[in-house]
Amino acid sequence: APKAHPVSSEPRRIQTDIERTLGLVRRLDTEKGIQGNVLSSGDHEKSDVDKSHMGSMGPIVIVRGLTTVKGLEGVELLDTLLTYLWRIHGVDYYGMSETNEAKGLRHVRTDNKTPSTTNINAADWEKKLDTYWQERLTGQDPMVILTAKDKIDAAAAEVLEPHVRKIRDEKYGWKYGCGAKGCTKLFHAPEFVYKHLRLKHPEIVLEVTSNLREDIYSQNYM
Ligand SMILES: [Zn+2]
Known part of the structure; x- marks a missing residue:
């Protein structure tokens, strides 16, 4: 040992x-x-x-x-x-x-x-x-923090959904576009848009998840 x-x-x-x-x-x-x-x-x-x-x-x-x-x-x-x-x-x-x-x-x-x-x-x-x-x-209990983080990630995907543009492409079927103003990036799946939003438009993610974060933490600790 x-x-x-x-x-x-x-x-x-x-x-x-x-x-x-x-x-x-x-x-x-x-x-x-x-x-x-x-x-x-x-x-x-x-x-x-x-x-x-x-x-x-x-x-x-x-x-x-x-x-x-x-x-x-x-x-x-x-x-x-x-x-x-x-x-x-x-x-x-x-x-x-x-x-x-x-x-x-x-x-x-x-x-x-x-x-x-x-x-x-x-x-x-x-x-x-x-x-x-x-x-x-x-x-705080690291296991609880972990659970809270998972919850935030899962819920973030939900609240980010309005920022994903679903686009029908003649050749490739459904595409998912970034909904940020002035951004024209396209992806194969919504998850990639979420990831892109996190990386390139953190201000959007921060805005939509800030309330969420408070909710989840108060659920866990209040
Ligand atoms: Zn974008």
Whole structure:
């Protein structure tokens, strides 16, 4: 499997990553409508209070099985969270990527005695990792953005239709002309006109799709 930067194995980094992955689990579960996940339920909040007299460094998640109660913390907790994010949400945390299903290999931690195989220095790598997931935590679900984009494209074709001139050609059958003022371009299919409109007359496309964009975004996020 591809390796994360060795700095990922430092105890300080482990704690940061526990907090971050807990946040991600909550956020992604919410986005996908997953409720009652033991990994992100209230239990570890309570243990945050305990940590002062237990001397623990960070959150503990209490996992209650049918006959067992287990407290997860530190590396064990982090690995559980990372595995959950990977299997359920397709998140390769150290690889800084997210897909709709877990495919291939995700990045794994190496112990920090292994010589680094990367030239990137630790601080840069950490900054990249932090920025990437902080943006994910405050931004929008990339899968939703993708869907919205598809919807916009599909709907754009509809609203662009009036800008396509259908022309009967004696020799070649139906032709599709660009409806922009002063433009005489002809195409074999309406899709080519849409494409041409996007490339050559972006102002038309922008005008007819601006309302559409607002509609779709408000449908998705309001
Ligand atoms: Zn044109």
